[in-house]
Amino acid sequence: MSIEVRNISKTFGSFKALDNVSLTVKAGELVALLGPSGSGKTTLLRIIAGLEQADPGSGEILLNDEDVADRHVSARGVGFVFQHYALFRHMSVFENVAFGLRVKRRRERPSKAFIRQKVHDLLKLVQLDGLAGRYPHQLSGGQRQRVALARALAVEPRVLLLDEPFGALDAKVRKELRSWLRRLHDELHITSVFVTHDQDEALEVADQVVVMNRGKIEQVGTPDEVFHQPATEFVMHFLGDVNTFHGRVNQGMVQFSELELPFPENRQQIVGDARVFVRPYDVTIDTKTNGLPALEAKVVRVHSAGPLVRVELLTKANQYLTSEISQERFATMNIRPESTVYVRPRHIRVFAGREG
Amino acid sequence: MLPGFGLSMGFTLLYLAFLVLIPLGGLVLYTSTRITWGEFWSRAVTDPRVVAAYKLSFGASLIAAVLNGVLGLIIAWVLVRYEFWGKRLVDAIVDLPFALPTAVSGIALTTLYARTGWIGRLFDPLGIQIAYAYPGIVLALVLIGLPFVVRTVQPALEDLEQDMEEAASALGATRWQTFYRVILPNIMPSLLTGFSLAFARAWGEFGSIYFIAGNMPFKTEITPLLILIRLEQFDYVGATAIGVVMLVAAFFLLLLINLLQWWSRRHQAS
Numbered sequence: 305m306s307i308e309v310r311n312i313s314k315t316f317g318s319f320k321a322l323d324n325v326s327l328t329v330k331a332g333e334l335v336a337l338l339g340p341s342g343s344g345k346t347t348l349l350r351i352i353a354g355l356e357q358a359d360p361g362s363g364e365i366l367l368n369d370e371d372v373a374d375r376h377v378s379a380r381g382v383g384f385v386f387q388h389y390a391l392f393r394h395m396s397v398f399e400n401v402a403f404g405l406r407v408k409r410r411r412e413r414p415s416k417a418f419i420r421q422k423v424h425d426l427l428k429l430v431q432l433d434g435l436a437g438r439y440p441h442q443l444s445g446g447q448r449q450r451v452a453l454a455r456a457l458a459v460e461p462r463v464l465l466l467d468e469p470f471g472a473l474d475a476k477v478r479k480e481l482r483s484w485l486r487r488l489h490d491e492l493h494i495t496s497v498f499v500t501h502d503q504d505e506a507l508e509v510a511d512q513v514v515v516m517n518r519g520k521i522e523q524v525g526t527p528d529e530v531f532h533q534p535a536t537e538f539v540m541h542f543l544g545d546v547n548t549f550h551g552r553v554n555q556g557m558v559q560f561s562e563l564e565l566p567f568p569e570n571r572q573q574i575v576g577d578a579r580v581f582v583r584p585y586d587v588t589i590d591t592k593t594n595g596l597p598a599l600e601a602k603v604v605r606v607h608s609a610g611p612l613v614r615v616e617l618l619t620k621a622n623q624y625l626t627s628e629i630s631q632e633r634f635a636t637m638n639i640r641p642e643s644t645v646y647v648r649p650r651h652i653r654v655f656a657g658r659e660g
Numbered sequence: 661m662l663p664g665f666g667l668s669m670g671f672t673l674l675y676l677a678f679l680v681l682i683p684l685g686g687l688v689l690y691t692s693t694r695i696t697w698g699e700f701w702s703r704a705v706t707d708p709r710v711v712a713a714y715k716l717s718f719g720a721s722l723i724a725a726v727l728n729g730v731l732g733l734i735i736a737w738v739l740v741r742y743e744f745w746g747k748r749l750v751d752a753i754v755d756l757p758f759a760l761p762t763a764v765s766g767i768a769l770t771t772l773y774a775r776t777g778w779i780g781r782l783f784d785p786l787g788i789q790i791a792y793a794y795p796g797i798v799l800a801l802v803l804i805g806l807p808f809v810v811r812t813v814q815p816a817l818e819d820l821e822q823d824m825e826e827a828a829s830a831l832g833a834t835r836w837q838t839f840y841r842v843i844l845p846n847i848m849p850s851l852l853t854g855f856s857l858a859f860a861r862a863w864g865e866f867g868s869i870y871f872i873a874g875n876m877p878f879k880t881e882i883t884p885l886l887i888l889i890r891l892e893q894f895d896y897v898g899a900t901a902i903g904v905v906m907l908v909a910a911f912f913l914l915l916l917i918n919l920l921q922w923w924s925r926r927h928q929a930s
Binding site for chain 2: 379383384386393
C-alpha cells in the first residue's frame, strides 16, 4: 500500500517540528527517514501512524489514496514498532504477539486455534520459536525488538512503521538485525518506513532514503543518489565526513585555497562565493609534485588502524583537512607526522554561498 | 551498598518490638490469662451485638476501600496525565485527610450531611439519610482512606511508559481494552497496596466515625466504638478480647492482600 503525505506541518508550542512536508512512498518500498535529532523524522512517522495529529488545516495523509486524517490509530491498519519495544511487560511473548488478534471485535476475531497457529508462525518468522512462554524481561534487547515486530505483523498491517528500531541495541546486534530486516522485507514486501539517525543503517537497508533537517525534507533518493549526488550541503555533511573550503566560482573554474580546478558541472549556475566539499577518500596524497595542481600540506596525524588509513593534514593556508588512503598506498609512501606532502582533490562538490 | 546491616537491622527489630510486638503481645497475653477460651468465644466472637459491629466495620471498610480504589485511581490519573491550572493545589489537598484530626473531619462531615446540613437536606426529601446511618460511615471512611490510594497509584502511573498504550492502540485496541488489558494489570500491585492500606486504615478508624455514625447498637455501632463502650463499663477483658479479634482479622487480611500482590506482580521484574 502506498503512503502519501501532503503539505503536513506540526508545531509543538513555538517549535516547528514539521514545516510543510510532502512525501510519497510507493507500495512495497522500504524507506528510511534519516536525520539528526529534532529534524522531525519521528514526528512525521507518528503522524503517518496517527499517534500524533498534524496541525489543523495543514494538508493530508493518504494511505492507498484514501485520506485517513480523521481515523484513529487503531483503524489505520498500520503496524508500529517502537524504539524501546513497548512490549506488554505483564504478558508472555505469546500473549504479546496474540494481543492484536485478541482485541478484535467478536465478529472478526479469529478462533483460538487460528491465533495459536498464527502466533507460532510469526515467532518462527522472527526466529523466536520456543520462547513463546518467556516474559519480556527474560529476553535480550534484540529478541524484544523481534517480538515487537512479530506483534506488529500479527494484525497484517498494510504499512509497517518503525521508530529507530535498532536505536537501543548495541552495535553488533544492530548490524545483524538490520540485514535481517532487509531480508524480511524482501520476503514480505510490506510497505515500510523506518526512522534512523544512523546513515549507515539508512544507506544499507533502505530502497529510498529521505534526508530530513529542521522539519523539512532535504533530499529523497536511492542510497546511491543521496550519497554520491547530495542535493544540499546538509546532505553532504550528514552522509559521511567531508572537508570544506571557501572559494569562488569564475567562468567554469572554481578557486579555493590556492587551487583552481575546472568546474564543468555548474548546474546551479553558481557565480561568486561558493563552498567546496571534498570527501576524505577523494583527497589523494603524493610525496612529490607531479605537475598537477596540488596543495602543499604537513601531516599532523596518521590513524592506520582500520580498513583505510586516515591522514590528518594542515595546509600552508593553515586549514585542516582529512584524507583517507588505502593501506597499500600508505605502505608505499613512508609518511609520518611532520612529513611534507602534496594533496589533490579528486572529486569536488560545489554549493553556492559563503556560509551554509 | 553501604555497610551497617547489623546496626540498622537491630534498630528495626527494636523498633518493631517496642512499638508493635510488645503492646500487641501484651493485649493477647492480658486476654488469655483472664478469661477462658469459652468465655472469649461467647463474649468476643458470637455475641450478637459484637457480631453486628464486626459486620458493620468489615462491610463499611470494604465498600469504602473499593470506592477509594476507583476514586483514587481517577484522581491519580488526572494528576499524572494532565496539566491544568491549580494542579499543585489539588495535589496538596489530597493529603489533607492525613493531617486533619479525624474528629474534625467527622464533625465537618456530620454538619454537612446531617438532615439539616447543606448537603444532607438535599437528600432528605428523597428519603436518604446519610449522617447517623450506614452511608455516613462509608463516607467518613472514604475520606480518610483516599490519600493512601492516590499516593500509591501515582508513582506507578508515572512509571508506566506511554508507548505501551500507544502500542495497544496501534494494534487495534479500543480505549477500554487498552485500560483493562494493559494499564490496569500494570498498576494492579500498587492499586492493591493502596486498597489494603485504605482498608486497614478504615478497619481501625474511630475518631471520624464516632461523630457521624450515631452509634446505635446493632445498627451503626462500629467495632472500635464497642471497645470504648466496654472500657467505659470497666470491662477491660471484654475490650481486649474484641481487640484480639480485630488484630487477628487485620493480620489475615493484610496477609491475604500481600499474597494477592505477590501474585499480580509475579511476571514483573524491574
